[in-house]
Amino acid sequence: MLQKFQNHLLHNFHFLNGKKILLATSGGKDSMVMLHLFQQLDYKIGIAHCNFQLRGMESFEDQNFVQDYAAANGIPVFITQFDTKAFAEDYKVSTQVAARELRYNWFYELLETEKFDYILTAHHADDNLETFLINLGRGTGLEGLLGIPEQNEKVVRPLLAFSQEEMEVYAKLNNIQWREDSSNASDKYLRNKIRHHLVPMLKELNPNFLSSFHKTQTYLQEAQVMVEDASIMIYQQVARQEEDIIYFDLQQLRKLPNYKSYLYQWLNEFEFSAWDDIYDLVESQSGKYIYSAEYRLLKDRDSLILSPINFVDEREEYFINENQKEVNIPLNITFCKVADISNVSNKAIFVDADKLKYPLVLRHWNEGDSFQPFGMNGKSKKVSKLFKDEKLSLIEKENTWLLCSNEDIVWIIGLRQDDRFRINDTTNNILKIQLE
Known part of the structure; x- marks a missing residue:
């Protein structure tokens, strides 16, 4: 030996x-x-x-x-x-x-x-x-x-x-x-x-059972290599990754003759165990999800979204003083006085600085929050309704922050500015707030 x-x-x-x-x-x-x-x-x-x-x-x-x-x-x-x-x-x-x-x-x-x-x-x-x-x-x-x-x-x-x-x-x-x-x-x-x-x-x-078993495992290992190769090829057609979030295209997934096998191959490393529930998720209504110890698989319209579990604390708040030029937590945002408006986008807003009450507050959205969009003549709109209109996933909703002055929303960051803080003909101080 x-x-x-x-x-x-x-x-x-x-x-x-x-x-x-x-x-x-x-x-x-x-x-x-x-x-x-x-x-x-x-x-x-x-x-x-x-x-x-x-x-x-x-x-x-x-x-x-x-x-x-x-x-x-x-x-x-x-x-x-x-x-x-x-x-x-x-x-x-x-x-x-x-x-x-x-x-x-x-x-x-x-x-x-x-x-x-x-x-x-x-x-x-x-x-x-x-x-x-x-x-x-x-x-x-x-x-x-x-x-x-x-x-x-x-x-x-x-x-x-x-x-x-x-x-x-x-x-x-x-x-x-x-x-x-x-x-x-x-x-x-x-x-x-x-x-x-x-x-x-x-x-x-079978006196030679161990030898036969060894051959069987060799064949299984070869089959596993083939499965892994096929899995990688199909993954590139079905999935896309943005930072630490993976999106699986359900339309492409359903075209596969045995999509359950591919889902198992892709998700097994994330320690999911409720496989029947995961397979059912493909045909479930939007908003349903399955947890593993550290990940969540969410059904959202035509996608399955895999993401790390983020336990959102709705009480989490960050305060911004009047003289601050930037904040880095939880988002990178800059504040600067400007003479006029340029390059307006969802990443940058221009507000009447004299209308702001300090300290400003960065917080998560809560059910019941409302704001006044441009063009609605002072009427309010639920933030949740905006999310629905924008077709945001649950993960995107959880990652949305609000910039507030007292109890009023100044900016649903990255989405909409509130009409109450826009500049007008009487504005003397223009503040540009930008999401970096």
């Missing part, structure tokens, strides 16, 4: 040569085999061990075993202890999720503080099969059927090409000592049930 492993590293993980690598070592058979293999090769290694304190004294005996092995072999070792159960309760997650979160956060800290280049874990082919079966049972897309990736950024899994059986034979031939995790014998966890019952049955039906 050593020669096979060395060739595997040479052909698939050549970037590890000359790097400082950290081996995640639990003390179990898999991680001790990985550690032994790297000891036989010319790599700069260190050991990282997590004590999750989930098995009483057994957890501390594992810790001592790893520490003693590192000391006996002159290998740098890093140990940490977690109150995993408390973390799981605090963040309302399962113990397994808590352990994974704690483990990988610590690994990345070590990479930074101890100047390691990569963290290596001992996941093998049987682990990969178990992950595939778990995802298959839960319902997943193509990506979920690809199993455990060989590399995620700085995390590398060099043993995925090797079976549990190969590793056990290697361990026995080389008299490798390891610690047995008593929880692995329990059927409390889904992974253990699959490991103890389903996988042996599959291998009994």
